Amino acid sequence: MTGFTYKNGVLHADDIALSTIADKVGTPTYVYASSTIEQNYARLANALSPLGVRIAYALKANSNQAVIATLARLGAGGDIVSGGELTRAMAAGIAPDRIVFSGVGKTADEVAQALRAGIHQFNVESIPELDLIDRVAASVGIRANVALRVNPDVDAGTHAKITTGRKDNKFGIDLDDAAAAWTRAVSLPNLNPVGLAVHIGSQLIDLTPYRAAYRRLADLVRALRAQGHEVSRLDLGGGLGVGYRGETGPDVADYAALVREMVSDLGCSLMVEPGRYLVAEAGCVLSRVLFVKDGSARRFVILDAGMNDLLRPALYDSFHAVVPVKQAAPDAVIHPADIVGPVCETGDTFAKARELPPLEQGDLVAFLHAGAYGAVMGSTYNTRPLAAEVLVAGNKFELVRPRQTVEDLLSRERIPSWLSGGDQHSPSESGQPLRSTG
Structure with a gap:
């Protein structure tokens, strides 16, 4: 709507004329209508709340503080992909324990920032990332909740630049490697493996790819449990599309029915990460x-x-x-x-x-x-x-x-001293690295 x-x-x-x-x-100027954000959130929440699914808004879609605050006051958590987005989410009123940190390239500083803030979990996308979070968690004295984001090798059928669930995409841990990655996470003393995550792409109009991805995710949960591992959380990702050309987007009631069918019997706490669907x-x-x-x-x-x-x-x-x-x-x-x-x-x-x-x-x-x-x-x-x-x-x-x-x-730029008539010594002469003076 x-x-x-x-x-x-x-x-x-x-009720405001754009003129x-x-x-x-x-x-x-970008103009945002609060009523549409609120209606879209209510529609999705009403469909998913009977299943106990929590909604974490994907800030990358629109990270204006006013938009985030609108959703926070409706009950949304946050899905972030940077330390900057963590700061934005908290400043707009999203509690840190309702924030999930996704993304393939987290830095040590961002991990430390998120741990000190007390976020809900990291969605981890590689073995090296597991090792990094373990080291940082040890340095700050906080055990980190981690979920493994798996790559189910499912084609979302969307634009090549926004599909994220195929083997040739940079995202997630290959499904075949997930059990070994979980074993690795369990072995690291500063990590608390809590669950699995998946996200196969953005702007999905057809729900069929979700069915394939969620089936593989559910099979992995059962396989890990058969090995004696406890899997308590599932992050089902986002990607619900909208009708840019007037086409009908996915029905959230149908999506909720799909979630119920594919994963509700696993007894996991569930989360989704919509972005575009809520604000586009x-x-x-x-x-x-x-x-x-x-x-x-x-x-x-x-x-x-x-x-x-x-x-x-x-x-x-x-x-x-x-x-x-x-x-x-x-x-x-x-x-x-x-x-x-x-x-x-x-x-x-x-x-x-x-x-x-x-x-x-x-x-x-x-x-x-x-x-x-x-x-x-x-x-x-x-x-x-x-x-x-x-x-x-x-x-x-x-x-x-x-x-x-x-x-x-x-005001954000500087002309160096040797071009502006100031002190013209070089960084190597002073023995100091070159830095901004502002």
Whole structure:
């Protein structure tokens, strides 16, 4: 369900006209509708709560503090992949004992940070990672809860860049090696092996791959128990998709029935890690038309939002519906146009030959379903400051990330002394490593 609807001919987020936000905040701006986040969470929680499944929101989808806080107050935990996300999750109100630390490349400092915070568990993706966590746990005097993330070699049937459960992906421990990895975890004195985890990819519309992955996960639980090991937790991952092109996404009641069928008889505590499902439909990118350029071969609608603001089309060839904020007349003549941004890259193209109603310089448009993997992937390429972010709740809205300025960008950089007329001795002359002075 989306919180973006036309009212009196103007696209609204909940009860706020997007034109009002553009007038007060400017463009490009990410706009999030609280109602959609809340409705999506409630729908998933209602389907899974009878099974005792806990929801850990995957912060990588959208880590704005306001979005995290909205979900935390609904009861969500957090699935994190960095020490920075741990700090964000806790700052927004997620208790550390409701946080799972995933990811293939945890550092010693991040492990120590998470142990001291008291997180729920680490999802471990390799033998070397087990050894690292054991060493760090010994150094801080805290025994670490670990779950082995296994790679079930299941093709999620999604985009190659967001599939994570095949043998040729970097994620997880091969299923054939999982028993040996568990034995290794048991042998390490500072680890407490508690369970297994799996995540096969993102943007799954078909539930069939989940069935295959969960069957293999359940078989592994039974095999480990047959060897005398105690397996008490299962993290079933995330990946539930949304209908970017208007297609019907997976039914959460069907997903809950699948979970019940495949793993509920194991007696494990269960967790899932949705991200996109909760926030994608809740967000849009609000942008303004800079120019309409009629070339000899194509018509271009040039926007003030670029690939640095919304990377997904350039990175994944992903589809986002683009709609005018002012509703087109029913008899408006539709013409194909390429929708592009101002970045100095041909890849800065959001859509080709997209059928659009008439648009003119200064008109506002919105990219729908942009609440996930949008602002979090933003960059400052071409020295373009990061876009603003706004959260709407009913008939009120607030700026939840001010628009970055060029001055903000420059304040993070330093010109070295030998270029700025200062002390020109070299780092090797002082015997000290080169460091920032700010």
